[in-house]
Amino acid sequence: MVAEAETAMHTNGERLYEAELHRIKGEILLAQEGKRQKAKGKRQTSENLNPKSSILNPQSDAEACFLKAIDIARRQQAKSLELRAVMSLVRLRQQQATQCTTHDSQHDVRALLSEAHSMLSEVYGWFTEGFETVDLREAKALLEEL
DSSP states (O other): OHHHHHHHHHHHOOOTTHHHHHHHHHHHHHHHHHHHHHHHOSOOOHHHHOTTSTTTOTTOHHHHHHHHHHHHHHHHTOHHHHHHHHHHHHHHHHHHHHHOOSHHHHHHHHHHHHHHHHHHHHHHHHOOSOTTSHHHHHHHHHHHHO
């Protein structure tokens, strides 16, 4: 469905929800990876312990989708879509933090969490109303967790 939506977007030039499409694609990639990990069981490989592995690689597919969504939302000045994309990135950072086992990896993830907190604080601070919406309530809860 994502591929069909991307094709339609490119065909008709309608880019209103382009950022959201990339965010959703990232969420799907993470969900698929989660299913693969469950299927493999809980065994750890040396790759999982390597701080340069895909879990911390800024080029990972899901992370790249979130970063692209953030960039597009900023260019379109779509603060609600930017907020959602940043929240997805923050959740990814939290997941990465729980999976770190080495000191160096933990340090890297703490830096990434700090950066994610700053990004989320900046976007959240932009809003002056609508704090009862689901997105802003979730953003506030994420900020408190960080």
